[in-house]
Amino acid sequence: MEHPIKILIVEDNVIIADDMQSMLEEIGYEVVDNVIVYEQAVEVLKNNHVDLVLIDIILASDKTGIDLGKHIRKNYNIPFIFVTSNSDKATVENAKTVKPDGYLVKPFEQQDLYTSIEIALSNFNYAQKANEKSNLDTKAGESFTSNSVLKDSIFVKKQHLYYRIQFSDIQFIKADNVYLEVNTVNKKFLVRSPLKDYLEKLPKNKFFRAHKSYIVNVDHIDAINSKDIMINNNLIPISKEFKEFIISSMNS
Numbered sequence: 001m002e003h004p005i006k007i008l009i010v011e012d013n014v015i016i017a018d019d020m021q022s023m024l025e026e027i028g029y030e031v032v033d034n035v036i037v038y039e040q041a042v043e044v045l046k047n048n049h050v051d052l053v054l055i056d057i058i059l060a061s062d063k064t065g066i067d068l069g070k071h072i073r074k075n076y077n078i079p080f081i082f083v084t085s086n087s088d089k090a091t092v093e094n095a096k097t098v099k100p101d102g103y104l105v106k107p108f109e110q111q112d113l114y115t116s117i118e119i120a121l122s123n124f125n126y127a128q129k130a131n132e133k134s135n136l137d138t139k140a141g142e143s144f145t146s147n148s149v150l151k152d153s154i155f156v157k158k159q160h161l162y163y164r165i166q167f168s169d170i171q172f173i174k175a176d177n178v179y180l181e182v183n184t185v186n187k188k189f190l191v192r193s194p195l196k197d198y199l200e201k202l203p204k205n206k207f208f209r210a211h212k213s214y215i216v217n218v219d220h221i222d223a224i225n226s227k228d229i230m231i232n233n234n235l236i237p238i239s240k241e242f243k244e245f246i247i248s249s250m251n252s
Contacts, residue, residue, distance in 0.1 A: 004030040004164075005121070008044055008053045010068060011083065012036040012060035016106065020054065020083075023110045028155065028164040029117070038063035042071060052121060053080040054104075057095065069098035079124035081116055083108075114155070154201060156182055156189040163189070167203055171231050173215040183234075210242040221246070 007029050011017035014036070021031045033044045038061050044050070053072060057065040065082060072080050081102035082095050095103060101120035104112065153166050165184055174181040175195040182189040191198065199207060199215050210216045210229065214236050223230040224246055229238050238246075 004028055005051045005117075006030045006032045006049055007117070008032050008041065008048075008050045009034045010036070010038075010041045010053060010059065010065065011056040012058070013056070020113065023113055027110065027114050037061035038065075038068050038071075041068055045072070045076060050076075050078060052078060052101075052117060054083050054117075055080055055100075057082055057084040057086060057091065066094060066098055069095075069100060073098055079120045081120050118155070156191060163187075165189070167206065167217075168219065170202075170207075170217050171220040172210075172217065172234070172236060173198065175213040183232075185232075208242060208245070210236060210238045212239075214238075218246070218249075 007024055009017050009020055009024075009031060011020065011034070017034050017036070021034050024031055032048050032050050033040075035041050035044060037059055041053070041055075045053075053068075055065040055068055059065055059068075065084070069080055069082070072078065079101035081104055082100045083104045083106065084091065084095075085106045087105045092103070101124050102116045104116045152168070153164050156163050156165050165182070169184045169186075171183045171185065173183065173195070178192060180191045180193055180195060180198055182191055195209070195213070195215060199209055202215070206217055206219060207215055208218060216229065216231060216236060220231045221229050222232070224238075224243070226243070227237060228235045229246070230236070
């Protein structure tokens, strides 16, 4: 199992910082540290593995979050998000000079925090992959999806919590109007998303659109006939193309 994404919080308001830490840990991230000034953040970055930094622009020190952003850009290859109460033009323009991977305005909800982090990680990782492609002779057909950030899992919201689901635990996904029913080994989750878009988030070597209303994890297929496949006693209709793909894979 992959380790959770490690996040450093740099926020001089301890109440807000503690609240952010609680939100992050509830979602499933790991908070490496929670510091209030530039110098502490530099020390944490020097001595710990950090995947992403959340930075308040105004800190309780002479050096600001902008200065910390410059330090990160110069010395580390990781994304950071500015978290601030200031959304005026001057502050935004100043923040843009260090090219943050996100900009989150206080106050915010847990879902806003989660979305900002995942988009920042996704865009940062995509940019890294694009850069590698332009400098290295990569294999034809190599692809990248936003979930590479999570290595082998995806977050799914249920009620007020985000559950981290291992790709290997997802058996199949069924489209039901505007929702998707994500069936795992032990639970079901409802996700609001088009089936086609959700397929893009999953590993292409394991997940296939077996039917206009179904995505299946081929590792969980128990049996197959001319019209259906069986996964954990669920009969799932399949297209002719998918049937031919499965049979050819079995015979290869």
